[in-house]
């Protein structure tokens with residue numbers, strides 16, 4: 001596609017040594033960043049909620065709709081063939097990105113949320129019975145809590161929760177103790193916490209579950225834009241993420257699942273494109289991955305996700321991770337200069353974000369004043385209310401980073417935080 005050839009022709013220019021990225025060049029790919037808000041240059045630090053989109057992604061979506069859009073898997077006409085090829089091409093890009101063994105293991109959904117609900121409903125509905133247990137952690141997003149609670153309500157199973165320390169690290173001895181009950185049917189945990197920034201030891205946790213024959217789902221919503229993920233190396237049974245957090249559009253998501261498990265699972269939803277034969281007596285389901293993709297999917301969104309992965313691959317996730325790590329260290333040191341500022345989540349292994357409170361000032365006031373300075377952060381419970389309950393706070397403010405953020409922007413954030421303090425001390 002044209003946008004991709006344009007991207008690849010730019011690629012050689014984005015190749016300084018590891019960790020040294022040409023951020024000005026990367027920022028130039030994001031039209032939305034070139035604006036002022038309230039008369040100040042936009043400093044977008046709400047990337048964990050949703051990240052901005054590079055022009056390559058916007059162009060890929062626009063080209064789909066202007067050049068070759070049609071429904072997929074159905075038509076014998078040229079546009080349908082082209083749309084199908086682009087959509088299935090994106091599936092291969094996701095497979096390669098995760099290093100999955102087969103495209104049959106890549107299911108397109110609407111989001112991380114839908115991917116987890118799919119597993120809870122289809123896998124959970126078949127495997128989980130009264131008296132069984134599901135293990136999650138205390139730092140989950142609501143998307144990785146509520147689907148399991150619904151499953152437990154339906155089946156009579158129980159939800160068990162791995163606690164975490166005040167630093168925001170999981171208590172792994174408690175995790176092992178919970179796994180040892182002999183009743184656990186599935187473990188589901190977040191790879192990178194959206195409320196703390198903790199990077200959990202996924203490989204170790206999966207190994208501990210597998211040693212007891214327990215399958216594992218990993219919520220990768222926050223991790224995929226910040227670190228390279230290899231599902232074969234991790235050996236997890238399921239891995240879920242959303243396109244909109246990895247420079248792609250909203251409304252498209254991914255569920256990776258091991259083929260043998262997906263084959264044994266019943267469909268999640270019924271409808272067009274997920275069958276091989278329908279009669280009123282009996283319906284036969286389509287092969288993977290179509291069995292789990294009922295109805296017309298988000299065709300242009302999935303194609304946009306493919307373009308996002310091309311864009312990110314052209315930079316290289318190792319270099320993204322090294323750059324963002326240095327940026328996070330700088331930001332952590334700078335915000336720690338502010339008296340009364342407390343960071344929630346000081347785990348040894350962290351990435352991508354800083355969640356904090358400022359003594360005596362509500363996080364919503366922090367967010368509102370920062371906005372007047374051009375700085376976009378999220379203030380609230382971040383859909384992780386149990387994390388707020390752990391620290392006894394209703395909310396935190398959260399600055400979350402993407403590869404286009406700079407030290408200068410961190411300096412603007414810090415200056416704006418001093419302003420917040422001044423306003424409240426008057």
Ligand code: C6P
Nearest residue numbers: 048049111112113141143194221242383
């Ligand atoms: N977190 C945040 O501001 P969806 O909405 O399905 O794309 O992603 C849900 C989700 C699941 N797991 C984790 C760890 C997440 O961070 C999120 C989304 C956003 O932190 C919006 S609440």
